[in-house]
Amino acid sequence: MIKVTVDFDRCDANGTCAALMPDVFRIGDEGLLEQLTTEVDPGREAELEEVIVCCPVGAIARG
Secondary structure (H helix, E strand, O other): OEEEEEOOOOOOOOOHHHHHOOOOEEEOOOOOEEEOOOEEOHHHHHHHHHHHHHOOOOOEEEO
16 A cells, blocks of 8 residues: 655645545545545555645645
8 A cells, every 4th residue: 555645734725636536635624635545555656646746735745
């Protein structure tokens, strides 16, 4: 499994990650990012890389 971390201090909850991986991230009722799981299957590495690259504030990382 690949560990996924979110720096919630940097996160601006723009929703890009939730749009790309809705089973891992979502924007909650209060407009804040919620991380639904901390690990993804290695077969989803390309998806995770897209989320990492597309995060405008660099809040998502492996590990």
